[in-house]
Amino acid sequence: MKTTVSAIVLSAIATVAAAEDKVTIEFAYPYSHLFDVTYEAMMPAFQEAHPNIEVKFRSTYESYEDGTNTILREAVSGNLPDVTMQGLNRQQILVEKGIAQSLEPFIAKEADFAKDGYHDAMLSLSTFDNSVHGLPFSVSLPVGYYNMDVLRAGGIEALPTTWDEVIAACETMKANGVKNPIFWGWNITGNWFMQALMWSQDKAIVENAAVTLDSPEALNALTQMQEIFTKCEMQNLEWKAALASFSAGEIGMMFWSTSALGAVERSQGDFELVTGPFPGMGEKPQGLPAGGNAAMLTSTSDDPRVQEAAWAWLKFITSGDGAAEVAKTTGYMPPNKAANEVILADFYTQNPNKQTAVDQLPLLRDWLAYPGDNGLAITQVIYDGIERIVTGDATDMQELQEELVEEVNDLLPNS
Structure with a gap:
């Protein structure tokens, strides 16, 4: 009995010591x-x-x-x-x-x-x-997700390589009865897709501690987004709802980060999923944000x-x-x-x-933060501006550009 009690005591001491070491x-x-x-x-x-x-x-x-x-x-x-x-x-x-x-x-x-x-x-x-x-x-890098079953039913066989081809595919699919041909990830974190369109033109959104929203490339990016949203008649979905809708087989093309691929595959419906390179603005992108x-x-x-x-x-x-x-x-x-x-x-x-x-990966460029303590506020300003394009509240892209430049400049250091 004494041996048993001693063993129990020693075991208890060892357990306490192990807990203390954790x-x-x-x-x-x-x-x-x-x-x-x-x-x-x-x-x-x-x-x-x-x-x-x-x-x-x-x-x-x-x-x-x-x-x-x-x-x-x-x-x-x-x-x-x-x-x-x-x-x-x-x-x-x-x-x-x-x-x-x-x-x-x-x-x-x-x-x-x-x-x-x-x-x-x-x-x-x-x-x-x-x-x-x-x-x-x-x-991660931005890529295209394609439901090949929806694309083929909508009359599309080849993956688009430019945004003009994406828009043309949307119009063909719409004509063939596809209700929701596209989701384009404007609302992804950190204005990432805005930066993707900027880098596609080999233009950084931040240069020398200044935000380059006043550049021709920024106006091109805003105009390109407007064309995608309006000509594709894109629904204004919250991003989690969009990923769920695509996984369920309800959207033909989704442009998003490759990061979500595992989650999409785990919840994927019965359809053929293919990914493709991020399309370019008339040509292959010259860069993409990491x-x-x-x-x-x-x-x-x-x-x-x-x-x-x-x-x-x-x-x-x-x-x-x-x-x-x-x-x-x-x-x-x-x-x-x-x-x-x-x-x-x-x-x-x-x-x-x-x-x-x-x-x-050869296209990899920096994902840029906005300068100063108001970097997160600048992110929100640009987000809100793009949302106005999605909802149709902003229709003049040059006017929107001027408004964004003014708001962002007010938030920059030493402005």
């Missing part, structure tokens, strides 16, 4: 409908490698803008997560405000950091003042164990094995050499719909 970190990320399945796939391998680390998942951000606003509020209230996922275009403000920590001290301790797939081209996306502040987790997000360390803990645990999680999810799950469960491309060249060597051959975005 480190809990908090993690926040956007877009639960895209990434929940990704982190679920990652967790078993992470828990096996790090049994003493518990990752507590916070409520997901609705969007990248929501993620940045949330972090800015939490920095004031003293309630920051240890690791946060932020849009590639939203990192700089967190660095400038001292919220995101430099990862250089952690990287310096890693003997095989480069061998894990972290190369300069990837790190440059999150490098500020020659210091790495984030590790990119996923990269979407996606990066993992940033925002822990305020003084405990070195928490800091190291947060780094272990951050490094794992962006490493070869972790990053490979991004490609397998979403349509994002992992910006990690080891994941793409070793782990996913045959993956894209077997998944041609996910190959489309990879083929567009």
